Amino acid sequence: xxxxxxxxxxxxxxxxxxFPPKSEQGDRVLxxxxxxxxxxxxxxxxxxxxxxxxxxxxxxxICREIHERFExxxxxxxTCVGATRExxxxxxxxxxxxxxxxxxxxxxxxxxxxxxxxxxxxxLCYANELVSLIRENVPDVGIGVAGxxxxxxxxxxxxxxxxxxxxxxxxxxxxxxxxxxxDNSNFFRFRDAYQAAGITVPLIPGIMPITEFARIKRITAMxxxxxxxxxxxxxxxxxxxxxxxxxxxxxxxxxxxRELVDAGVPGMHFYVLNKSQACERILDSLGLATPVA
Ligand code: FAD
Numbered sequence: 001x002x003x004x005x006x007x008x009x010x011x012x013x014x015x016x017x018x019f020p021p022k023s024e025q026g027d028r029v030l031x032x033x034x035x036x037x038x039x040x041x042x043x044x045x046x047x048x049x050x051x052x053x054x055x056x057x058x059x060x061x062i063c064r065e066i067h068e069r070f071e072x073x074x075x076x077x078x079t080c081v082g083a084t085r086e087x088x089x090x091x092x093x094x095x096x097x098x099x100x101x102x103x104x105x106x107x108x109x110x111x112x113x114x115x116x117x118x119x120x121x122x123x124l125c126y127a128n129e130l131v132s133l134i135r136e137n138v139p140d141v142g143i144g145v146a147g148x149x150x151x152x153x154x155x156x157x158x159x160x161x162x163x164x165x166x167x168x169x170x171x172x173x174x175x176x177x178x179x180x181x182x183d184n185s186n187f188f189r190f191r192d193a194y195q196a197a198g199i200t201v202p203l204i205p206g207i208m209p210i211t212e213f214a215r216i217k218r219i220t221a222m223x224x225x226x227x228x229x230x231x232x233x234x235x236x237x238x239x240x241x242x243x244x245x246x247x248x249x250x251x252x253x254x255x256x257x258r259e260l261v262d263a264g265v266p267g268m269h270f271y272v273l274n275k276s277q278a279c280e281r282i283l284d285s286l287g288l289a290t291p292v293a
Contacts (some may be wrong), residue, residue, distance in 0.1 A: 001073045003102050003142030004174040006043045006267075007202040012288060013043040013267030015075070015177070015204070018274050020047060020058045026274065031069075033276040038070045040283050043267065046075035046104055046144075056091065060098050067099065075144060076100045079108025080130050084122035088130070092137045102142035105130045105173065116154075128164070131171035145169070147176040147203065149190035150183075153224040158190075162197055175201050177269045180208040180225050182252070184259050205260050208271040209278035210249030213239060250278050254285045261286060 006013045016037055021027045034045065047062045063074035076095055080088065095103065107127040110117045119125045124133065131143055145168040148161055155161035165176065176199070181187055187205055194203055210216045213235040220227050231252060238244035257268060268288075272279045 001043070001101070002140070002174075003044075003075070003144055005142075006073070007175060011043075012261075013202070013204065014040060014283070014288060015044050015046060015267060015269045016042050016279070017046045017048065017206075017269060017271050018062075020050065020062055021274065030274045033272065033274055034066060034070060034072075036276040037272070037279060038072060040280075040288075042072065044073040044075050044102060046077060046102075046269075049077040049079050049106070049108070057094070060095050060100060063100055064098050073102070074100070075102035075104050075142070077104040077106060078130070078134075079106045080120070080124040080127070081108035081111060081117070082120055082123075084120060085124065085133065086122070088124065088133060089137055092134060096138050096141070100141070102144065103134055103138075104144045104146075104177065105134055105168070106146055126164070126167075128167035128171045131168050131173050135172040142175075143173045144175050144177050145173040147178045147190070147194070149178050149181045149187045149205075150224060150226050152179075158193070162190075162193055165194075166197055166199055169199050169201055173201060175204060177204045178206040179223055180206045180219075180271055182228055182231060182256065183226055184256060184263075186226065187260070188263065202266045204267045204269050205265055206269045206271060207253060207257060207260075207282075208273070209253040209282060210235070211246050211273070211275065211278050212242065213245045215273075216249075246278070250281045253278065253282050257282055257286055257288075261288065 018030060021030050045066050047059045049059045059076050063076045066072055066074050078091065105127055107117060124130055127145055131145060134141060134143055147165050151158045151161050191203055234248050235245055238248065270279050
């Protein structure tokens with residue numbers, strides 16, 4: 001199923017983001033995670049595209065395998081990093097030949113060792129250009145793009161960032177999936193501005209359940225997500241107790257997701273970091289999806 005059809009049907013669109021594992025053990029963990037989460041009937045599974053284009057073909061291979069093993073819809077992430085326009089077009093052909101029906105179109109971040117994103121020679125500068133390239137070359141594919149309730153770290157102001165987000169939608173994106181956030185009030189403010197800017201495609205909040213405090217601190221520092229002080233203090237108080245951190249994280253995510261569902265979001269995009277336990281607890285508690293026995 002393509003992204004626009006998923007949300008057009010008026011059903012809640014649960015999506016799950018995974019990344020290509022780097023070891024055999026990681027592989028085993030991923031497949032058992034998907035085996036468990038498939039029972040929640042996700043609308044799609046999305047697979048990231050490695051920083052620096054390191055997983056160029058791997059993303060497509062994993063998406064194809066997910067579809068073959070579980071008959072689930074997939075979305076392949078794709079970035080502008082390290083590729084010329086021609087190489088990007090080659091990848092689009094390759095993805096299309098391998099049955100990819102949805103693409104998450106991103107600019108990407110600087111590869112390791114490089115301070116900021118640099119436009120590759122003969123390549124693209126921004127995700128809106130990638131959306132246009134996709135629409136020109138594979139017109140029927142579903143396209144998701146990234147949105148930032150707390151502003152993209154490089155953008156001078158939230159208003160400029162929103163105008164840039166609109167460019168991606170005007171270029172043909174079908175839905176916006178947000179960066180992870182913990183403070184719903186920032187999401188609601190962003191949603192108001194989004195609607196006021198005349199953006200009408202579905203806006204899907206991105207949720208990362210906290211399972212390890214140290215890891216989430218690294219991730220939020222990288223992506224610029226605001227970490228609520230009260231939540232940080234609660235987690236700091238149990239910094240030597242992994243189980244307690246997990247419980248606090250899950251409990252927080254459940255109440256965060258419940259408020260978002262009550263506020264009428266059309267779906268939810270879970271960053272599960274290739275593990276299922278927290279996501280299962282949240283979905284069970286919200287009754288958002290019925291696990292298939
Ligand atoms: P853009 O939309 O191009 O925005 C980048 C910056 O440029 C912003 O500050 C924006 O305001 C500004 N800008 C945009 N367009 C213009 C313009 N036309 N003129 C001037 N300024 C402009 N990264 C990966 O490497 N692989 C992944 O698989 C991946 N998946 C992701 C999935 C989601 C749902 C999200 C939210 C992020 C993901 N990322 C991924 C991270 C993403 O690549 C980074 O956040 C990156 O820094 C910006 O990507 P973008 O597509 O939002 O870029």
